[in-house]
Amino acid sequence: MNELMTVWNAAVDWAANGLVQTSWWQIVLVTLVLTHITIASVTIFLHRAQAHRALELHAIPSHFFRFWLWLTTGMVTKEWVAIHRKHHAKCETSDDPHSPVAHGIKTVLLTGSELYRAESKNAETLAKYGQGTPDDWLERNLYTRHSVLGVSLMLVIDVLLFGAIGVTVWAVQMLWIPITAAGIINGLGHWWGYRNFEAPDASTNVSPWGIVIGGEELHNNHHTYPTSAKLSVKPYEFDIGWAYIRALEMLGLAKVRKTAPQLKLGAIQPVADSKTLEALIAHRYEVMAGYAAGLKAACGREVERLKAAGATSGAKLADMRLARRWLHRDEDKIPAGVKAQVAKVAEHHAELGKLVAMREELRSMWTRTNVSAEQLVADLQAWCHKAEQSGIVALQEFSMRLRAARA
Secondary structure: OHHHHHHHHHHHHHHHHOOOOOOHHHHHHHHHHHHHHHHHHHHHHHHHHHHOOOEEEOHHHHHHHHHHHHHHOOOOHHHHHHHHHHHHHOOOOOOOOOOHHHHOHHHHHHHHHHHHHHHHOOHHHHHHHOOOOOOOHHHHHHHOOOHHHHHHHHHHHHHHHHHHHHHHHHHHHHHHHHHHHHHHHHHHHHOOOEOOOOOOOOOOEOOOEEOOOOOOOEHHHHHHOOOOOOOOOOOOOEEHHHHHHHHHHHOOOEEEOOOOOOOEEOOOOOOOOHHHHHHHHHOHHHHHHHHHHHHHHHHHHHHHHHHHOOOOOOHHHHHHHHHHHHOOOOHHHOOHHHHHHHHHHHHHOHHHHHHHHHHHHHHOOOOOOOOOHHHHHHHHHHHHHHHHOOOOHHHHHHHHHHHOEEO
């Protein structure tokens, strides 16, 4: 009888605490570590290495990431890569697998994983966008064929290690990617946040500190430079995924193929030339981000002037603040409800109106495809001359910086 009681007590103790004796805070810490490894696997292996070929991974981390994702998500590499590549190719259209612009923010936030599963059954998507993903014996006979086996094995491991609470640990692991990737990044990352660059889609940076979701928070940066292994571009931004990649590179386990291009400034040339045009086109997002900063600063100065003149409230000040938020954006990115007010500000303030008009003229340098390079250089020279003769300090400074640019 005593032996039975001993066995029973041991079983009860195991059910409560598992094979490892852990407190509640240790369980929380372990869960966060496990989910963070999953996030790192997604951003480094699936996203940057497989989908965009931004880096090459040694067989050791590559196989580890595949195995870990099989255990903790059940996702198939070819499916994930194909869906993500299609997202970039068809971004914000009805064919985009998970765009809040096309499907609505509520749909993507709440049912993002269902959108993913539906697209993963599209054979045409897998055939067209899934090329170059692993196709070895393990992939064909284990990871793809028995994707459910991995997450089932993870459940057994969690329960063995942590007891009954292991079911909760496992549930958090299973929900982590659908919530963070399918929901937050695919949803909020195209709906709310700040933008460093006027990329052609609605992508935003959810946070300048890419830690919780492995750097994927910097989504506007990624859509601007999709083949870059590094997602941070500003001094105040941090991409923890890039820190891991650099660590792997120093260990000889990874090789970075590409990062975002950096605009180089040399001596100011007497006139804009073919090298200036090359730099403008190659670094157009960075160049236009600099122009946008100057335009926002001009709006800010006008706000301060109105305040100094005694306008602490009223329509003029409100319109100028609205203009500061939207005037530097592409016209199709300005909400329809505020377009008229923003246009009115540009019309009634000569300096701002000139800045907007000159911005559109500059932007045409890389959108016109039926003009020779020689003509574009001549147009760029004319633009710089007009900017420097405008009497507007922001335009003059920008033109001189442009003449110093080299690709």
